[in-house]
Amino acid sequence: MIAQAAPQRRIARFRPEIDAALGEILSGSHYILGPAVERFEAAFAAHEGRSYGVGVGSGTDALALALRGLDVGPGDEVVTAALTFAGTAQAILQVGAVPRFAEVDPWTRCITPETVEAAITPRTAAIVPVHLFGHPSDMEGLTTLARRRGLVVVADCAQSHGARLGDRMLGSYGDAAAYSFYPTKNLGCVGDGGAVLTSDPTLDARLRSLREYGFSDGVRVSRALGFNSRLDAVQAAILTVLLPQLAEQNRHRRNLAASYRRGLAGLAGIGLPPDAEGAVYHQFAITHAARDDLATALGDRGIRTAVHYQPPLHHHPAFRSDGALPVTERLAANLLSLPIQPEVAEGHVAGIVAALAGICGR
Template identity: 45%
Template structure:
């Protein structure tokens, strides 16, 4: 038991955005001041520049900045014409936004289970989930690890379907040298502050090689606009990326590759330090795939006990996610039942994300790993 034990060392947070700001303070402050002085808060030049820079970074032809990653998904489904009566095959081991976007468009999510090693869509289950109503396949690159896109794309091609990547957590993830965003027919990103590339507020992006598709997204995201400001050609909404966020993101994009390298070094340090941890499953990369290491997620039977133990040592650890989305009341229209997705449901009970960010000191990695080992070792001895 951990209660009553002295707290050792300084608190270790899950992420430390203040430490990141300290590294780029001059550049960010200058970029923000430039936008404020220009007063071009909506559709300022940083928006278009960030779109082209991020598209180039991903290795695709076109991008459209939007208000957040949830809207990016909603807008993509609308632009693909997904609506009532349609089905979208996706996973339940994800953030709720993936499912919300489908239901909000009037379509039905059809959930398949995930692979027990990478926690991403199990391609072997996809074909059986397809029906004549299937409109789209929506894999999620969870924790920064890319879904197994090759077999998913092959199935999609056989059935004339599109594959939309939910890359909200995967800026810089790769398969065979291609980055997330360039792996499917289109992709959505979130720039929520704690993401590998995070804004100073909400922001998101749609990317694709299909420039016409991206133009449709842009039209819907900007009140269904036509050539002139007050032409409203299709039913749209307001989901624009704001200029201040674009300016901050342009600064941060210049550092993303280095930051992802630093994340990888810390992930590797965890893997080394935890190699002999009893009864702990460590994250692994599929051969040919490179994770963006958004999160370092371990799997342990007594997850809640371990989380409490770490908390007592002033170490933050987070559960992404405590309930698979097919069992969320908000998703009840999708008809999810307990027991339907055994791997996703077990993961919800057992996963724990350890602190991981580019500035995380290696001594902190060692301390977290030592606490995980001591708790799990004692648990094995107790059993």
């Protein structure tokens, strides 16, 4: 059986370094926040081209705290994609705002300046672009639009650790970038974890206060609304071991994607994902009109796949909205994620391509 994801294999590969790092944490006295978290925050912010990093409890919390830190709240609307994980829109609800879903581009599968503009109303306060499957959204266009319309941008980078847009790190765009370190992410830990990156010292200070009961200046006095959403030292130590491996792992994903692309070109009914030099292929998601039958046929041949995301968010009871999103609907019905994590896909791409050729024909 070829798995779709197996984060335990990445942990196993770096187990000696991880064990040593965990040994230090367990013998120390800081299990939540503290020096190990500060080390990781600084290293990750620098890696993604930002000045400040704030480690929090999850990717959803990272989005919600970033929105809150930028004063997005009740009465506001936030434009985002419906073709994403529920956490993106849950974060918007959590701050008391309302998600408004913009259509995605059929090729990049991301929202665009044009589709966002069409979803803006007088209540719109923010844009949350999602770099779906590690493919960069048009951040030049989206940040230009946001400046023109007086909106803030919080990028959902949960699937785009280490991605680039041209020469620039993708995480350096927008007022804030929110990351998840869920175990299966390109950079993942062994529990829940997340981070907000920013270049704004005022936002950095607000986030540090928001994540810890509204405290500030090292004083345990609640000065404002606050939460308990802190990255812990165990996760930070593991992430610090894995961060230097991220570039190589992303290169590996790009090579696997290129092999898929060569092998799958011309197979009947299969649509290939967008290609971008700086993409990091969190998923390699093909399209097929009979997606569910294809997934079953691959499963029968021992190849596990995954569906991201069905139903799209505008059909979830929590986020229901009326606007028609035909491109999102079609993609949600047709997308199928093939194994792309180096730990599961290495050595198997040719076999998976052969299985697909056998099922689909040329």
